[in-house]
Amino acid sequence: MVEPDFPASEFEQRLESAQREMRAQDLQALLFTTEPEVRYFSGFRTQFWQSPTRPWFLVVPARGKPVAVIPAIGADLMGRTWLDDIRVFTSPHERDDGISVLTGVLDGYARIGMPMGRETSLRMPLADFDRLRASLPGSEFTDATGLIQGLRMVKSGAEIGVISDICAIASNAFQKANDLFYAGQALTEAFRAFKIELLAQGADDVPYLVGGAGSGGYSDVISPPTDQCLQAGDILMLDTGANLTGYFCDFDRNFAIGHASDEVRTAYRTLIAATDAAADRARPGATCAALFQTMALCVGGGSDVGRYGHGLGMQLTEAPSIISFDQTVLQEGMVLTLEPSIALSNGKMLVHEENIVIRDGPPDFLTRRASPDLPVLDRARTGV
């Protein structure tokens, strides 16, 4: 029997906060089509979202509990959440993949909020969305991105607990670096070994593992691994979004294979210093823009990454962004990555990343902090 990830009180709290905002914004309902939002209000968690075949809908009314409008294949699992009202449709369906049921649920709501802004998407066919709007001529669909992102970016104690757990698991896995990675190893094998270590340490899944390796730095931070073999003088960076009970960590670690140049060692220390400086400023009341400026001053110009951190939680990256134009004011309970990057003279770069939670005082690091000096892996040399 699948038990909910959180007690009903967690979802009641989320709903209450959403409904308070909805009333303030004169929204009669919210409509969600995407996995994190459906899960946020219902607790419905399944990898079945990997299949693009069927749409899933959740309606949050301004009063009363959310209503799920879902394919029959999900009725059993949704029935074990805290929701009471679950409307099921046959899917795939020749002509009507849930739209008539959804229309019935939304009928009568004058203003319906949906995520339409930055970082959002529409997980249903555009043609069906147009049909839905046409079938509800009395309803205005309006952007509720700020509402939902504002709620989700402040984590509850229970959420912080899970993120803390997955950060600890990944920290334990990185701790094994000297056993896992070595000169002569293909990068594909290094990635494979690290994924297995993450699972063995207790991660549920590793939906995200990217990285780079190259002599004196790397030029890319989003690539899959190649068969290229690690060599002495390479800098290996692994950046993982491992997952536990549907929550992510998101941080990286850098390692020198055998040795590193003075420039790279210095650049690494600069990134650590930038992280320290940002953590010093990361207090309730400070803005994301201020954290960005703090790190930008340390690293003296950035890279193509475009920002120096972001929120994380049910998704690998979430609002807010630690970037020059994001004036989001930090609040206690926000979970953030600090992710400064630095350009090297050879055209390559280094990126460093930690995960913190904003507290009433100094932030807590959820990641076991990286060593202040670039770690050197030398298994081959020492014969370990």
Added chain:
Amino acid sequence: MVEPDFPASEFEQRLESAQREMRAQDLQALLFTTEPEVRYFSGFRTQFWQSPTRPWFLVVPARGKPVAVIPAIGADLMGRTWLDDIRVFTSPHERDDGISVLTGVLDGYARIGMPMGRETSLRMPLADFDRLRASLPGSEFTDATGLIQGLRMVKSGAEIGVISDICAIASNAFQKANDLFYAGQALTEAFRAFKIELLAQGADDVPYLVGGAGSGGYSDVISPPTDQCLQAGDILMLDTGANLTGYFCDFDRNFAIGHASDEVRTAYRTLIAATDAAADRARPGATCAALFQTMALCVGGGSDVGRYGHGLGMQLTEAPSIISFDQTVLQEGMVLTLEPSIALSNGKMLVHEENIVIRDGPPDFLTRRASPDLPVLDRARTGV
């Protein structure tokens, strides 16, 4: 250095087929926002799509090579694909996340096709899409779901090779079932052990592993695992979408822990017979609806799953659907799952799944076929 997954000729062939259809349908361009379609025409493969922050666009003109319109963070990796024309925008951006660059690329095209139908979604902010349409008053955006699904559902030899490889890897992992799963084991640990085995056998990732376990069957096929322990008499089902070079397998296996009732054994044999019967009919020229009817006759009424199989490839599930109303005519090179399910008298169900490729003659099974009788795991009993 990341090498493309396929030679340029593979992408040239895909483009040529698309452009032939575009001319037939009087489409001057196609616009894609989703990972599989961007990858299909460019070869751009990264787990960075896990981050919802930035939109990515690919424009396929009726003549000439595709144009990528992407965030700067992806320029290096996209630069290693076969594409020549890569337009980069700064992202995240305060006001313009690529829309003005995209508008410039699309300007002048009268009819622009996009996926808007069954199984599609829009991976960009709705508000930005509305802005894009408003900035191109001379362009009509129209549904091109059939065009892109029609192309993607027929796989090339290279694609079939990769899917075949991941099916073999998962078949090898299932072969170890008697070493991996046992009475007294928590389901979470069974899942973990199987994921590690899949990676050790050569899978790149395991984005999808669901399953069920229960006395005499299971009631749900999309749940994450619980801490419940496997017991004698349980039927354990694991359904995996493991991944290699961006292509999925998608099949399951059923196991009896210790023993199973006659009803369950008979139901299992019925599913195998249904799969055999469908494979016998799976020839070029047959329809998906005919395969569905063949299996429905064998199992005598279905479950809430709603269909008995589907396409697979770059996604866990793809068009077509093996369902009563899908009149798609099978063609050589289509890769399909055959996935009959059967209801049991206790209200539970069994599901069985194999992956095949349509050939000029009998289909090839890409999965190592399940045993004709329900396998019994009895490690504890035999002391193995």
